[in-house]
Amino acid sequence: MSILSKLIAVGALHLFLILFSSTIQAQEKIAIAVGEWPPYISPGQKHNGVISHIIIDIFKDIGIEATLEFQPWSRAYADTAKGMFSATAVWMHKPEREVSFIYSDTVLTERFVFFHKKSLAFDWQSISDLKEFKIGGINASSYGPEFNKALATGEVIINRVIRPQQNFKMLLHDRIQIFPFEVNVGHAMLRSHLTVEEQEQITYHPKAFLNNSSFVLFPRNLKGSQSLSLRFNKQLRKIKDNGKYETYLKNFKKGFYNKSN
Numbered sequence: 001m002s003i004l005s006k007l008i009a010v011g012a013l014h015l016f017l018i019l020f021s022s023t024i025q026a027q028e029k030i031a032i033a034v035g036e037w038p039p040y041i042s043p044g045q046k047h048n049g050v051i052s053h054i055i056i057d058i059f060k061d062i063g064i065e066a067t068l069e070f071q072p073w074s075r076a077y078a079d080t081a082k083g084m085f086s087a088t089a090v091w092m093h094k095p096e097r098e099v100s101f102i103y104s105d106t107v108l109t110e111r112f113v114f115f116h117k118k119s120l121a122f123d124w125q126s127i128s129d130l131k132e133f134k135i136g137g138i139n140a141s142s143y144g145p146e147f148n149k150a151l152a153t154g155e156v157i158i159n160r161v162i163r164p165q166q167n168f169k170m171l172l173h174d175r176i177q178i179f180p181f182e183v184n185v186g187h188a189m190l191r192s193h194l195t196v197e198e199q200e201q202i203t204y205h206p207k208a209f210l211n212n213s214s215f216v217l218f219p220r221n222l223k224g225s226q227s228l229s230l231r232f233n234k235q236l237r238k239i240k241d242n243g244k245y246e247t248y249l250k251n252f253k254k255g256f257y258n259k260s261n
Contacts, residue, residue, distance in 0.1 A: 028064045030086035030228075032216075035073035037090065038188040039257060040108060043070060046259055050252040051108050054245065055089055055216060058235045072162055074140040083222045090214035094142045101217035102225055105233045112143070112210040115179040115186055117171055118203045122178060127209070130156050136167035136176035143180055144210040165193040172198055180209060 032055070034041050040051040047053035048068055059066035066086075071079065080088035081100040090108055091097065116122045124130060127150045137158035142148060150156045159176060161167060167179040168189060181189075183204065190199045216232065218225040239245045251257070 030059065030064055030066050032066055032068050033071050033076035033080045033085040033088040034068050034090075035076050036070055037182075037185055038192065039184060039252070041068075041090065042188075044192070044259065045257040047257065050248055050257050051090060053257070054107065054239075054248050058232055058239065061235050061239075062231050073138065074162070077140050077217075080217065080219050081221075083219050085219070086222065086225075086228065087216050087218050089216045091217050092142050092144070092212045092214050094148070097217065100220055102220060102229045104216040104218070104229055105236050106213040107216055107236065108214040110182045110184075110212045110214060111208045112180055112212055113183050113186075113204040113206070113208050115168070115171065115181055115202060115204045116177060117174075117201055119201070120177055122205060124205065124207070124209075128155065130178070133177045134175070135159065136161065136170055136179040138162070138164055138167070144212065147180070147209065165189050168194060168202065171202060182212075183208075 034052070036042050037049070037051075039045055039049055041049045042052075045052075047056070052068060056066050056068070069076075069085070076085075076088050077091070079085060088101075093103065097103075114122065114124070122133075127146055130150075135156060135158045137143070137160045139160050139162055141160075143151070147156070151158060159170075161170075164179075164181060164185070167176060167181070170176045171179055172194075179186075186204065190202060194202075216229075218229045218232075236245075
């Protein structure tokens, strides 16, 4: 090989490495602020839980490397609204949130019930039946239009705390009487934070007060959020249409995401 040929070959290789390196560096990376929501979103689960798995895989499918940062819910919401994160997950719909965020399509449907001590003869038919009870809640959480309206008018009052496990402790010590919470998340919290004897003291009313859709939120003040939300939604619809989304949920019900398995 002549010197000229060698120089051309070396130059071509050098150009390839530059282009390859630029491609790798240009790969999109984002951070998502999340609150702990076991068993759906939790560092105690495989893949950080089934919904974390779905969200991360959706971004991966569209060429984005997404990482999760666990924070208290109120901080995750506030920091993302400021544009410190590309998204936050997962949240139910609340009209005032649309001022700061773009909603994804539904990523999770949840069933909310009222947890209470077995010793409490609790029953209810309408939200107005709750006004005589001491109710526990979580900071920054929404409980659906009807419940939120009752809160806004003062018909019912909620004592809010930072972490849901605090409410289960408060139930045990009769500091609150009922706690509105998602049924699967509630069971996970009970198993993680209460003894078997304590768990046996708590039950829930079978009547759901809310069947809730939850979403990924994208901050409006970040350039590219509109495009990112559209790309996310397109891939979310794709995995729902091809059955992949249902496979995640079937694996969840089989206990795939439990680290003990």
